[in-house]
Amino acid sequence: MEIQTESLTEVEAEVIDIFVRAVQVIGLPKSIGEIYGLLFIVPAPMSMDQIMGKLQISLGTASQGLKQLRAFKAVKAVYVPGERKDFFSAESEFRKLMAGFFKEEVSPQLEVTAERLQVLKPLLENVPSDQVGHYRSRIEKIERWQKNGLNLIDKVLKFIDF
Amino acid sequence: MEIQTESLTEVEAEVIDIFVRAVQVIGLPKSIGEIYGLLFIVPAPMSMDQIMGKLQISLGTASQGLKQLRAFKAVKAVYVPGERKDFFSAESEFRKLMAGFFKEEVSPQLEVTAERLQVLKPLLENVPSDQVGHYRSRIEKIERWQKNGLNLIDKVLKFIDF
DNA sequence: GCTTAATTTCATTTATTAATGAAATAATTG
DNA sequence: CAATTATTTCATTAATAAATGAAATTAAGC
The missing domain is CATH 1.10.287 (Helix Hairpins)
Known part of the structure; x- marks a missing residue:
């Protein structure tokens, strides 16, 4: 799992900011908003290491956050052919x-x-x-x-x- | 402001417990649930020092909690004749x-x-x-x-x- | 089935949020 | 209007919650 540090674009950062605020209204941790926001704005599913790299968050936070978002059905795992890793995309409804x-x-x-x-x-x-x-x-x-x-x-x- | 320590009855404690859980769902501090729960179950309006005594919370917490509950219109100040202190009661709708x-x-x-x-x-x-x-x-x-x-x-x- | 990679779990650290209480302010009373 | 009492504010402390990353577990590829 190679973590590359590819920083957020302005648009991505703004969208994530909106979701971070939103989740905080209902008392959820900001990392949940970050992960969801990223997956929402990005055009293709992302793997956990990509998420970690983009958001500069730890393995544990990414894993736990994705777990909770999946429990909420806010994020789903999608199959990407030829990839060993799990990939995730945002449920946008x-x-x-x-x-x-x-x-x-x-x-x-x-x-x-x-x-x-x-x-x-x-x-x-x-x-x-x-x-x-x-x-x-x-x-x-x-x-x-x-x-x-x-x-x-x-x-x-x-x-x-x- | 004389703080008397009159401990909670079983019924009071149970009701307060329900409200503490409830407010925590929406990410509010437990003191908010405690104060609201107490004022909800008690038959007559209470002053701040009575609330402090019953819940064993500090002056600051009581003052700030009541402030927020009033902002939410969950608690209202009621006039009690012949009393200098403010008295509070829960809005039960x-x-x-x-x-x-x-x-x-x-x-x-x-x-x-x-x-x-x-x-x-x-x-x-x-x-x-x-x-x-x-x-x-x-x-x-x-x-x-x-x-x-x-x-x-x-x-x-x-x-x-x- | 052994090796390597991916993911989860969880004890510890760090950051955040709430609670405290002393000091400042406001309000009431004689 | 001075004195007392009630209330608010806010800097500090305490408690809680979130983030971290190493170790354990699980799953995939050879």
């Missing part, structure tokens, strides 16, 4: 990126919330009876959020298709 | 929380993207003519995302009402 984030990050969290609510409800037994009403209504609110959250994600993903 | 996050975090980012696109487009002049088509189509894709993102936010905020 917005829907897929959103779907990946929701499916991998948000939905699991909503699952955990559902579980925690089941732990929480029995605890109301020990609450003084004059306060139980308030607590119950608040917990019901969280339950509604939890359910509607799952719903909303479905709706949004069906709606967006660009 | 999901719509408001979402709206706050989008308005304060996402929309500004979409603005920046719009600006960066204007910087980016002229750079295409210097790109070899056989590659210009590809770059142009990718940049157009970002422009579409940018516009549709603004749209989507509106739609979602109009849709959700829980």
Whole structure:
């Protein structure tokens, strides 16, 4: 795996900058934005060593970043004939990126919330009876959020298709 | 400002735990989740020193956290007669929380993207003519995302009402 | 099936972000 | 309007998260 240092063009750097900002809004590391941005703007699939060289990032960062981007379905491995290395290209449909984030990050969290609510409800037994009403209504609110959250994600993903 | 250490009840701790996880999904500090969770589950508005005591957090964290939560419109200051201190209560409508996050975090980012696109487009002049088509189509894709993102936010905020 | 190359994993380092609390500022009260 | 109390700000510290790269693992080519 020979790492060549071929620096970014102005256009590439600008595009990557946009994606770095974007991923940071949802709390993802900048390397994720860099890798995705590069693969998005570049015309052909790239291998990991090419990505490392262009972005000046380490092996570990490249490998882990690509792993997460694949989990999000934001990047896919493509077969390049006669090449031993894996090659990667960006999935350029917005829907897929959103779907990946929701499916991998948000939905699991909503699952955990559902579980925690089941732990929480029995605890109301020990609450003084004059306060139980308030607590119950608040917990019901969280339950509604939890359910509607799952719903909303479905709706949004069906709606967006660009 | 006398800080009393009154520890959290089991129910309070569980609810706060849910909100801490939730805010971390969108990359916000856990203190934000703690403060919001506490104000959400508690039956009456609390002052900053009460919040500090209950959560065992510092003055700075409490002040900054409340500031951000107010910017999000997730928490509001309420007037308590005969009290010098400010009191705070949680805004329990999901719509408001979402709206706050989008308005304060996402929309500004979409603005920046719009600006960066204007910087980016002229750079295409210097790109070899056989590659210009590809770059142009990718940049157009970002422009579409940018516009549709603004749209989507509106739609979602109009849709959700829980 | 042995060798070499590619990729992943993970303990450590580095960088980033959040929390702290003292000092500055603002607001309230007598 | 002076004195006290509440709140904000911000430089520093602490905690967290990301990046690194060597070692382990996996896979390809001969």
